[in-house]
Amino acid sequence: MLYVLRDDTNQICAVSDKPLSNEWERADMDDESLKLFLQNNPEISSGIMESSDADFIRVLEDVIDLLIDKQIIQFTEFPDIAQTKLLNRRRYRESLRSNSDTTRLLEDGDDIF
Template sequence: MFVKRDSSGAICAVSREKIVGVDEAIAVDADELTQFLQASKPEVQQRLEQSDLQMARVMEDVVNLLIDKSVIRFTDLPVAAQQKLLSRREVRDQVHDNFVWSDDDHLSL
């Protein structure tokens, strides 16, 4: 990927190919490029993507509830779904273990 920068050094244009004026090479996975591309999306698309992330968590909670209520068994799910759920559970457990609360801490909901 190649970028052009404005006078403040911020990315203002991106190209897959090196072209006149857009000739600074940048890694495809560079945080700066990712942020620029995300900010360039229409607001409605950004809201939809955020909603998708929230719905994924809702669906995960629904699946867990159905399992807890014995409506379905974990093993009824396709192997790929089982692996994804287990992976997310591991990550959430790691985050939870690293998030230490004292008795004086409060979380506003």
């Protein structure tokens, strides 16, 4: 979702991924004034696409994991280079999750008893 700031003539003068004040309003990607703004500002447009690509990659990783979990595809059916990349991404995402997990009561290696 994108948020836009409009000038006195109701033209978009800035775009953000979150509202920065009460003046910012949500805009759909099919909004003609947003399309025009992005065409006139390709550096902003490419940044939005890069951000969208990163989000979409996460979705694809989740879909791949779901297909593997449901045994629709086998992990070993992917080429070796794809397996390596998937494993590296999975490890990286798990490390991010574990680093931000503040609910763990025990540290790694701690015994319960």
